[in-house]
Amino acid sequence: MPTIVVDVMPKAELLDPAGKAVAGALHRLGDTAFSGVRIGKRFELTVDGEVTDAVLARARELASEMLSNSVIEDVIAVSVDE
Amino acid sequence: MPTIVVDVMPKAELLDPAGKAVAGALHRLGDTAFSGVRIGKRFELTVDGEVTDAVLARARELASEMLSNSVIEDVIAVSVDE
Numbered sequence: 568m569p570t571i572v573v574d575v576m577p578k579a580e581l582l583d584p585a586g587k588a589v590a591g592a593l594h595r596l597g598d599t600a601f602s603g604v605r606i607g608k609r610f611e612l613t614v615d616g617e618v619t620d621a622v623l624a625r626a627r628e629l630a631s632e633m634l635s636n637s638v639i640e641d642v643i644a645v646s647v648d649e
Numbered sequence: 650m651p652t653i654v655v656d657v658m659p660k661a662e663l664l665d666p667a668g669k670a671v672a673g674a675l676h677r678l679g680d681t682a683f684s685g686v687r688i689g690k691r692f693e694l695t696v697d698g699e700v701t702d703a704v705l706a707r708a709r710e711l712a713s714e715m716l717s718n719s720v721i722e723d724v725i726a727v728s729v730d731e
Binding site for chain 1: 657658674680682686688689691692693695707708
């Protein structure tokens, strides 16, 4: 069944404490190649049937209204994964 | 700066209570196009410099050892996003 993938990340201007903690752990482990870590969410919506334009439009609407908190998060991608 | 994106999802055979809650809310809202929702994580690792094979290999190692819990989660993708 086709899947619509919605990627949500914390806004760039906000602190991401969990990401900062992971970045700190990487530095303590000696991993200097990575300068920062941010942690967001990935939603997989299974679509019953075909992904029509209407379904994709509704998914975009849900992504910004229900799956993300626009005060602290950005929807960075809504894509179809067959 | 280049970014390595790590996508982690709950294993298919496990319940995902948060995803189930979202799917239930969608049904109550009358959205019948979506038959299921699963919620995972998206990590963005900012790379200081070039993404060499060694850096990517280390990111894959970190993805399975540190960024995911292999008992309940699968790393579904490690990709470079320039």
